Amino acid sequence: MGLLDGKVAVISGAARGQGRSHAVRLAEEGADIIAFDICADIDTVPYGLGTREDLDETVVLVEKLGRRIIASQTDVRNFDAVTKVVDDGAAELGGLDIVVANAGITSYYRSEELTPHHWQTVIDVNLTGVWNVARAAVPHLIDRGAGAMVLVSSSSAHVGLQNLNHYSAAKAGVVGLMQSMAVELGPHMIRVNTVHPTTVKTGMALNPIPFS
Structure with missing residues (x-):
């Protein structure tokens, strides 16, 4: 028996890195998975992002554990698309219990060099994208009568x-x-937390970073 038998989790940025790790770990504990990732590069990001092949490998790893997984190529910045992924996945897998809003990117610019386009792209993925996932999931968690939501922040916060x-x-x-949603959703028995990784051995970190 796993800790999460009968549970369903949605994970953004699941093609590789932390997102894949979360998907596999939750599946090891018995959860079925709704996984999505943009599976394409973004013009402001100075390193390659996850691919469709990476996401397919996540599917293989979860299925090897005997769990069900629904995986799609979806941009976390697109609220309507994210909502469809969550709604369709919850309908097929029988509900939703766990949210891991993981997708994130970065680029590296000094204050005087950072452009509005680079600023906005990171905000759109790392903040609005997190809200998109959380907002799409909230009605399902309320219907379930309880749930857990993990929003991936960073030590750089x-x-x-x-x-x-x-x-x-x-x-x-x-x-x-997180702080606002935790207060609002607590009465529904929905826990909302952030986690704050430091440098993690993923594609984001394994490239030249100009910190000078």
């Missing part, structure tokens, strides 16, 4: 780092979002 104005601002915004 609390510690200033060079060349990451937009990233740090977005991740700090995720903390504010």
